[in-house]
Amino acid sequence: xxxxxxxxxxxxxxxxxxxxxxxxxxxxxxxxxxxxxxxxxxxxxxxxxxxxxxxxxxxxxxxxxxxxxxxxxxxxxxxxxxxxxxxxxxxxxxxxxxxxxxxxxxxxxxxxxxxxxxxxxxxxxxxxxxxxxxxxxxxxxxxxxxxxxxxxxxxxxxxxxxxxxxxxxxxxxxxxxxxxxxxxxxxxxxxxxxxxxxxxxxxx
Amino acid sequence: xxxxxxxxxxxxxxxxxxxxxxxxxxxxxxxxxxxxxxxxxxxxxxxxxxxxxxxxxxxxxxxxxxxxxxxxxxxxxxxxxxxxxxxxxxxxxxxxxxxxxxxxxxxxxxxxxxxxxxxxxxxxxxxxxxxxxxxxxxxxxxxxxxxxxxxxxxxxxxxxxxxxxxxxxxxxxxxxxxxxxxxxxxxxxxxxxxxxxxxxxxxx
Numbered sequence: 001x002x003x004x005x006x007x008x009x010x011x012x013x014x015x016x017x018x019x020x021x022x023x024x025x026x027x028x029x030x031x032x033x034x035x036x037x038x039x040x041x042x043x044x045x046x047x048x049x050x051x052x053x054x055x056x057x058x059x060x061x062x063x064x065x066x067x068x069x070x071x072x073x074x075x076x077x078x079x080x081x082x083x084x085x086x087x088x089x090x091x092x093x094x095x096x097x098x099x100x101x102x103x104x105x106x107x108x109x110x111x112x113x114x115x116x117x118x119x120x121x122x123x124x125x126x127x128x129x130x131x132x133x134x135x136x137x138x139x140x141x142x143x144x145x146x147x148x149x150x151x152x153x154x155x156x157x158x159x160x161x162x163x164x165x166x167x168x169x170x171x172x173x174x175x176x177x178x179x180x181x182x183x184x185x186x187x188x189x190x191x192x193x194x195x196x197x198x199x200x201x202x203x204x
Numbered sequence: 205x206x207x208x209x210x211x212x213x214x215x216x217x218x219x220x221x222x223x224x225x226x227x228x229x230x231x232x233x234x235x236x237x238x239x240x241x242x243x244x245x246x247x248x249x250x251x252x253x254x255x256x257x258x259x260x261x262x263x264x265x266x267x268x269x270x271x272x273x274x275x276x277x278x279x280x281x282x283x284x285x286x287x288x289x290x291x292x293x294x295x296x297x298x299x300x301x302x303x304x305x306x307x308x309x310x311x312x313x314x315x316x317x318x319x320x321x322x323x324x325x326x327x328x329x330x331x332x333x334x335x336x337x338x339x340x341x342x343x344x345x346x347x348x349x350x351x352x353x354x355x356x357x358x359x360x361x362x363x364x365x366x367x368x369x370x371x372x373x374x375x376x377x378x379x380x381x382x383x384x385x386x387x388x389x390x391x392x393x394x395x396x397x398x399x400x401x402x403x404x405x406x407x408x
Binding site for chain 1: 323327361362364365366368369371372375377378381385392395396398399400402403
């Protein structure tokens, strides 16, 4: 299936089509088995031309990985705009993000593998994603403080701690490990969210 | 250097000497590069004889790994017997265990690699170690409840949550990742311990 791209079209459009084809290949055969030549050939482009838009194979991987984590962030953003208490928001958000990451592992194993690789090779992307998620946590914590639900001295510090306390339910390698060893994450997930909410709650 | 072992000696003693030689090799060349034949040869034993004491190479790895995690547990036990408040105990314990795991990575990389391998191959050993650590956390939490320092409904659940909240500072792969990316773990460690203690503290 060839989908020729005229190189005179808008560069953003070319980039988008390169990524579309790359993602399709990654999902079908995995990122390790996809070459830049495969992508170029499907688009009726030369490999050199693909490299004009993405300086290295690594940047293509990074861009696809960013799409995957972006979907996670969008789920999180959507929850911040629901009309519930801050505790309920944080609970729903943590649950949804865990469920999403687990779903990627179980149903989209090749995308999961790409994210795991990114954690080694494209750390900047993962780091930016984590920072964005921490910012979302912080916004919810500030809401909770305003609503007198939470009592927290330093919302930024608390947001980082929430992220750290939830790493076992977010980190692709740790989720994979749990699933491999047949461990049920559900009960632990509820307990951990209760613990996090208690840490944010009012103290004497 | 040959250290012949008479096979008529106490089986426990033979086992201990096999492990001693294995550990020495593991520390010097790494567990991947140590064969059962190497261990047998240094002890003046046949490989078959080593297998009489350890049914597989995996069980030797497991036993050495158990020694390493045992040292961590001993540090933790020692702290539970100090004469300080429960909060202070938990703080010292979490700090000491993190420091120890980081030290193994930095100064005893080959032992660190063995523990990482065990997390894949000898999960039962790691699981038993984690369960023991959670039991220690639970004992400290119960002490804190009795002393009215902590307010916790279910000490066993809280102990599991403390462990989970501290995974990024305990898990060898995650510690390695931080060190590889030149991230300072110290500030995050203090923040996380504060967060954990707040979660155990009294609420309104």
